[in-house]
Amino acid sequence: MDAGQAARARALCAGDLDWENVIATARRHGLDPLLYRHLSAIGSEHVPVERLSQLRAHFETNAVRNRLLTAELGKILALFEGHRIPAIPYKGPVLAASVYGDLAFRRFADLDVLVRREDVRRCTDVLRELGYRPRLALTRAEEAAYLASQCERNFDRDRGRLSVEVHWGIVPRDFAFRIDMERIWRTARPIPFNGLTVLTPRPEDLLLMLAVHGSKHLWERLGWLCDMVELLRAHPDLDWASLLACAREQGGQRMLLLALVLTGDLLDATLPAPVVTEARSDPAVATLARRISDWLAQGTTPAQRSMQALRCHLQMRERLPDRIAHVLRAALTPTYEDWAWLPLPAGLLGVHYLLRPFRLAAKHGAMRLGRAP
DSSP: OOHHHHHHHHHHHTSOOOHHHHHHHHHHTTOHHHHHHHHHHHOGGGSOHHHHHHHHHHHHHHHHHHHHHHHHHHHHHHHHHHTTOOOEEOSHHHHIIIIISSGGGSOOSSEEEEOOGGGHHHHHHHHHTTTOEESSOOOHHHHHHHHHHOSEEEEEETTTTEEEEEESSSSOGGGOOOOOHHHHHHHOEEEEETTEEEEEOOHHHHHHHHHHHHHHTTTOOHHHHHHHHHHHHHOTTOOHHHHHHHHHHTTOHHHHHHHHHHHHHHHOOOOOHHHHHHHHTOHHHHHHHHHHHHHHHHTOOOOTTSHHHHHHHHHTOOSHHHHHHHHHHHHHOOOHHHHHHSOOOGGGGGGHHHHHHHHHHHHHHHHHHHHOO
16 A cells, blocks of 8 residues: 555545444455455554454454465365376465465455366366365266356365365356467466465466456456456566457457456556557447446446346447357356256256256246236
8 A cells, every 4th residue: 555545545534434334345345354454554543443353353364264275275286286187276375375465365265276177077086085075966967068068166075164166267158258278278387386386377368367257247346356456566567468469359358448447447556558548449348337336336236147237248248249149158058057947867958958048038037027016
């Protein structure tokens, strides 16, 4: 925090703040560690003692849990390496350490590990050695369909106290954005982390990955924007021309520009002139940024898979074929909910492609009836 930011923070604290709401909002957005860091830096005389103590307790609890998760990540990566499974730890403790500079400054609830799709089944067997079990019980046929349509699988241990997400993509197939995963693997670089050497995506790839992830979730958490700001600060020498070209080639330019504009509007990030120029050339970016800022301020971000979310996701895509693919895949790609709704033998699993539109129509029709006066 620079002198100007510290002065603004002191001025805000001098006002009539609803501290209970401030802390609750910070926790909802995953920002309470940063809130404590900055409030403790400006001096305890500016913050009610009991509130600073409350934040300190949250901070210390988060720091202990983060150390526990970091140690667990080390065990998982070592086991994967022993079974010759290449892995890239994604987000979580590696992001906290590499861009925030301290494990304690970021809150994360689980561990994210990127592997190749063909290694996911072996990961399932390896994680069982550590006591993890898949969250979803899938038949062999369902698992094959799941690997083709989704991007991650969740594993839990100790009654959900520890969770691992094994990723083979960034977003599911129905989001209709296909990032070049082979290039991410090819250009990943080794970095030191907690006594280990781990692979991490190059900063330009990671920035795009974070932008797409946040866009999928309609930026409902400010913590995701903070990740981008800290990444920008940690890597001031980004190859912006390469990043913008890559995003444009894959149909993710608007999502990237939206994320960057939000960091500037909401978190005062300084953006390079070429990025600002690109963003201003696309009026949809400004429209989306205002809408998401309003949702964040009011706490009214639409539910995932709602019609409002679908409309926003479509507006985030600059290419018509991507919008068409998104609609078709969202309507036709079966999910675990479809399989659970009507279990079918392995040979008939493809029937769910025909049944899904009718299930969705019934679901949304029932929701509309439930909202009717």
